[in-house]
Amino acid sequence: MDKLKLNAAVELYINNNTNELTLDFELHQGAKERFILHSAKRLKNSYDLFKLNLCGLNDVLISLRDYLLTLQVQIHIDTLDIPEENDFGLVKDLQTGKYFASYQFPKYVNHSFAEKAFLSEEFSTQVDFRGHNLHTDPLIVKITGFHQFKSIAQKLAVYGALNTPNGYTTLVSLPTGGGKSLITQTLAYQKEGLTIVIVPTVSLAIDQVRVAKGIIKSSRIDDEVFSYNSGVDPKPILKAIRNKTAKMLFISPEALINNTEFVDVIKEANSKRYLKNIVIDEAHIVIDWGASFRIDYQCLESWRKKLLLSNPNIRTILLSATFEQRCISILKDFFSSDGKKWIEIRCDSLRHEPRYMLVKSKSYSDKKRKMLDLVRKMPHPMIIYVARPDDAGEIAEYLHLNDIKNVKTFTGLTTGTRRKELIDAWVDDQFDIMVATSAFGVGVDKSDVRTVLHTYIPQNPNAYYQELGRGGRDRLPCLSIMCIYPDDLSIAFGRISKKVMTTEKIVGRWNSMYNSDCSPRKGKLNYIDTSIRPIYSSIDAFDDTPTSDADMNWNIYVLLFLRRFGLIKIHEVIPQSTKYIFVIEISEDALRMNDDHQTEVIDSFRSIELKYYQESFQTMQTAIKRSESYCWSEMFYETYDKVSEYCAGCNSHNAPNESDFVDFPLKIPVDYPFMELAQDQMALFSSTREIIIIPSEKERSVLLNELSRLRISAFISSNENNIDVWMNGMEAISNFIVLNAKDLRELVKKKSYYFFSGLIAVKYSGSTKDIYDLLKFVQSNLSTHSEIKVVHIIDENIYFDWINKAFVDLVNGPVIPVRALI
Structure with a gap:
C-alpha cells in the first residue's frame, strides 16, 4: 500500500x-x-x-x-x-x-502494548507449521479450491466435523480467526442435502453467505446458499428448500422457531430426510444468552429432538472458540441422548491478540477521569463495556459533555430495529465508540476493534473473556483494559446474588406456574405458561432486559434451572404471541408438592448454582488483587481447562508467554467412534488386516482413483514432497485426511483413532530406515485394531539388510495387483 x-x-x-x-x-x-x-x-x-x-x-x-x-x-x-x-x-x-x-500515553498505561495496538510498527505472527502436513483432500479442493489448511488445528476441526456419523453430535472448538467457516462450507457440500447454520446475528449470517459464495466452487451457488432475516424475501429460500436445491441456510434461532413458513418448510424437508446437518455457531450462547434475553436459543434442544424423531440421521455440530466445562456439560445434556453419540474435537486456544492492562483508580471520579483519558488516547474502534443500561447512558453523557458526541449505546433494552441500525452503522465505520452491556458483541462482524475497555468487573472469567474477545478479530494486536476503583469489587459481588434467584423465589415462581389454571396437564406432560406472575409481591428485574419481560424471563430462568439439574425434562417450547409455553415432564416428584421437602430439594441445587458463581467470581477477584505479580491470563487457564498457556502481555510481564505454540492443538483423545468398514472394503482383505500393493508408475493413477472409490479414511505418506503428486491424481469422491508420519504419531499418542479408522492407505518412501520405522509404527498401532484395515503402498520391495528381511516379509498379508481393486 x-x-x-x-x-x-x-x-x-x-x-x-x-x-x-x-x-x-x-x-x-x-x-x-x-x-x-x-x-x-x-x-x-x-x-x-x-x-x-x-x-x-x-x-x-x-x-x-x-x-x-x-x-x-x-x-x-x-x-x-x-x-x-x-x-x-x-x-x-x-x-x-x-x-x-x-x-x-498516560503513565498508568503500558506504552509498548499501546503502540503495538496502533499497528504503527511492523510485527509478525507465528505460523502454525511445526512440521505438520496441512494438505486438504481432493473433495475439499473441488468444493473450495483450497489445497492447504490454515493450521493443523483447523484441519483436525474440519475432519472432526466431516467424520461425524449419522445421528451424532460433535462439539468443535477452534480459535477465533482459525477458519471455522470452512467447517460449515465443507459439511454442507460433503453430501446432498440441507445444512442449517444457526447464527446469533443478522450481520454474521450475511457475512457468512458472502464468504461462502466467494469460496465455494459451484456454478449454482446463488440457488444453494442463503441467509434469512426479517428484511429478506423468504420465497426464493423456501422454494429452494422444497426443490431440494438449497444446501446451506444461515438463520437466527428466532426466525427458525417463530417464522411459521420456515417451521413448515423445514418440517417438510426433514420428513423427506433432506435435512442432513444442524450447525450451531457460537454454541456457548445457548447457555450464556439463552437463559435471559435470547430465549429462542433454549428452544433448540426440543426443536432438534422433534426433528430426530422422524429423521434420526441428522448430524449436529456445535462450534465455538473456547468452552467452559460447565457449558460443555449442559450442551452435552441438551444435544446428546444420555451422553451417547457425542464427540468432542477440542482445539481450544486462548486469543493471541489482546494485551491486558488493569488500571486501578482511587475513587469513582478518578476512574471517570482515567476512562476519559483512555478514550482520548487509546486506539479505536473501541467498545466500552458496562454492567447495566443506566451505566451505558451515564458514560455516553459524560463523553458528550467532553465534546465526544459520536458515541452510541447498545444494551438489552435496545429494540430489535435499533439493534440492526447500530450494528450496520458500527460495521460501516459511522462511529467508533460503542458503550455496551454484554448484550452486544457475539457474532457482530467487526473484526478491527482495537480496544475493549471494561469499566466494571464481569461476574466470571468466562463472561469477561467473551467480551474482551470482541477485540482483534482481524488477528492483529489489540488492547483489553479494565479500569476500576475499589468499590467495583463489592458492587460486582453484589450482582452475583441477583444472578442466582433465592430459593424462596424459585419455589414461589415454580408453584405459581405449576398450579396455575393457565398451565394445563395432559397425561405426564405439563404445559407451563411462562407469563404467570409469581405468588409473592416483590418485584424481580434483570439488569439488562426490559421490565415488561422480567416475569417471563425469571420464570424461564426457573424452568431452565430445574432442567439443568434434571428435575424436569423439556419436550417442547411453543412460542405464543408475546410468551412461551414450555411443555415439560416432571422427573423429581418433590416438585409436585409445595412443602418443606420441595424447598429442601430446590435449595440443595440452588446452593450448587450459587457456589459456581461465587467461586468463578473469586477467580476474577484473585486475578485483580495479584495482577502485578501473577499473569492475568491465569484466570483463563483455570476457566478453560483445555487451553494451553498463552498471554501476549499483562501487568506482570511484557514479553509474551507462548507456551501453547509447542503443544499439539488436539487437547483430548478422540478414540470413538470408529468408522465402519463396508463389505466392498472388507472383501480386499479376506482374513487379514493388511495388504501390500506395489504399483508401476503407469498404474499409479488407477490405484489412486480406486482408493478414492473405496472411500479410504486416511492417506498417510512418509514423504511430504510426494503428496501433491498423489493428491492430483485422486478423484473427488469422499473426504479423507492426509497425514505425514509426524501427524500420525501425534494422533496415535493422543489415542485419536477417530481420524484414521476404517480403510487407510500408507505410502512409503524416503530412506530405508524411514520406511522401516513407519512400517513398524503402523503395524504396532494401527494393524492391531480390528476396526482398521491397512493398504501398504511401496514402489519396490525394499530389503532391510540389518534383519535380513524384505518389506513383504514383514507384512502379515498378501501382495495384490492393482487390478484386484477394480
Whole structure:
C-alpha cells in the first residue's frame, strides 16, 4: 500500500479540495492494510459529521490521532481549529505546517502494548507449521479450491466435523480467526442435502453467505446458499428448500422457531430426510444468552429432538472458540441422548491478540477521569463495556459533555430495529465508540476493534473473556483494559446474588406456574405458561432486559434451572404471541408438592448454582488483587481447562508467554467412534488386516482413483514432497485426511483413532530406515485394531539388510495387483 498516496488523497478531502475520497478495499486483502483504509474512512466519516454539526471536534481529533499514528504520516489541515494544547497528542510541525501525532500515553498505561495496538510498527505472527502436513483432500479442493489448511488445528476441526456419523453430535472448538467457516462450507457440500447454520446475528449470517459464495466452487451457488432475516424475501429460500436445491441456510434461532413458513418448510424437508446437518455457531450462547434475553436459543434442544424423531440421521455440530466445562456439560445434556453419540474435537486456544492492562483508580471520579483519558488516547474502534443500561447512558453523557458526541449505546433494552441500525452503522465505520452491556458483541462482524475497555468487573472469567474477545478479530494486536476503583469489587459481588434467584423465589415462581389454571396437564406432560406472575409481591428485574419481560424471563430462568439439574425434562417450547409455553415432564416428584421437602430439594441445587458463581467470581477477584505479580491470563487457564498457556502481555510481564505454540492443538483423545468398514472394503482383505500393493508408475493413477472409490479414511505418506503428486491424481469422491508420519504419531499418542479408522492407505518412501520405522509404527498401532484395515503402498520391495528381511516379509498379508481393486 502506498501510504503517502493515500495520505495525499485524505489531505485533499479534509481541506475541502475534493468532494470524493475513494478507498478501494477490494485490492487490499491484508488485515493491516484493511485497517489502514478503515482508519481513513473513519476520519472521513467523522469530518463529514462534524461539518453537519452532528458530532464534536473531539470526535474528529480522536479519528485524526488514530489515523496519523497508524499510518505514521503528517497531514496539512486548514479546516479544523486544532488547539495548540490538546488532549490527543496532536502537534503542528512549525517548519512544514503539518500535524503529526505523538503518543503521549498516560503513565498508568503500558506504552509498548499501546503502540503495538496502533499497528504503527511492523510485527509478525507465528505460523502454525511445526512440521505438520496441512494438505486438504481432493473433495475439499473441488468444493473450495483450497489445497492447504490454515493450521493443523483447523484441519483436525474440519475432519472432526466431516467424520461425524449419522445421528451424532460433535462439539468443535477452534480459535477465533482459525477458519471455522470452512467447517460449515465443507459439511454442507460433503453430501446432498440441507445444512442449517444457526447464527446469533443478522450481520454474521450475511457475512457468512458472502464468504461462502466467494469460496465455494459451484456454478449454482446463488440457488444453494442463503441467509434469512426479517428484511429478506423468504420465497426464493423456501422454494429452494422444497426443490431440494438449497444446501446451506444461515438463520437466527428466532426466525427458525417463530417464522411459521420456515417451521413448515423445514418440517417438510426433514420428513423427506433432506435435512442432513444442524450447525450451531457460537454454541456457548445457548447457555450464556439463552437463559435471559435470547430465549429462542433454549428452544433448540426440543426443536432438534422433534426433528430426530422422524429423521434420526441428522448430524449436529456445535462450534465455538473456547468452552467452559460447565457449558460443555449442559450442551452435552441438551444435544446428546444420555451422553451417547457425542464427540468432542477440542482445539481450544486462548486469543493471541489482546494485551491486558488493569488500571486501578482511587475513587469513582478518578476512574471517570482515567476512562476519559483512555478514550482520548487509546486506539479505536473501541467498545466500552458496562454492567447495566443506566451505566451505558451515564458514560455516553459524560463523553458528550467532553465534546465526544459520536458515541452510541447498545444494551438489552435496545429494540430489535435499533439493534440492526447500530450494528450496520458500527460495521460501516459511522462511529467508533460503542458503550455496551454484554448484550452486544457475539457474532457482530467487526473484526478491527482495537480496544475493549471494561469499566466494571464481569461476574466470571468466562463472561469477561467473551467480551474482551470482541477485540482483534482481524488477528492483529489489540488492547483489553479494565479500569476500576475499589468499590467495583463489592458492587460486582453484589450482582452475583441477583444472578442466582433465592430459593424462596424459585419455589414461589415454580408453584405459581405449576398450579396455575393457565398451565394445563395432559397425561405426564405439563404445559407451563411462562407469563404467570409469581405468588409473592416483590418485584424481580434483570439488569439488562426490559421490565415488561422480567416475569417471563425469571420464570424461564426457573424452568431452565430445574432442567439443568434434571428435575424436569423439556419436550417442547411453543412460542405464543408475546410468551412461551414450555411443555415439560416432571422427573423429581418433590416438585409436585409445595412443602418443606420441595424447598429442601430446590435449595440443595440452588446452593450448587450459587457456589459456581461465587467461586468463578473469586477467580476474577484473585486475578485483580495479584495482577502485578501473577499473569492475568491465569484466570483463563483455570476457566478453560483445555487451553494451553498463552498471554501476549499483562501487568506482570511484557514479553509474551507462548507456551501453547509447542503443544499439539488436539487437547483430548478422540478414540470413538470408529468408522465402519463396508463389505466392498472388507472383501480386499479376506482374513487379514493388511495388504501390500506395489504399483508401476503407469498404474499409479488407477490405484489412486480406486482408493478414492473405496472411500479410504486416511492417506498417510512418509514423504511430504510426494503428496501433491498423489493428491492430483485422486478423484473427488469422499473426504479423507492426509497425514505425514509426524501427524500420525501425534494422533496415535493422543489415542485419536477417530481420524484414521476404517480403510487407510500408507505410502512409503524416503530412506530405508524411514520406511522401516513407519512400517513398524503402523503395524504396532494401527494393524492391531480390528476396526482398521491397512493398504501398504511401496514402489519396490525394499530389503532391510540389518534383519535380513524384505518389506513383504514383514507384512502379515498378501501382495495384490492393482487390478484386484477394480
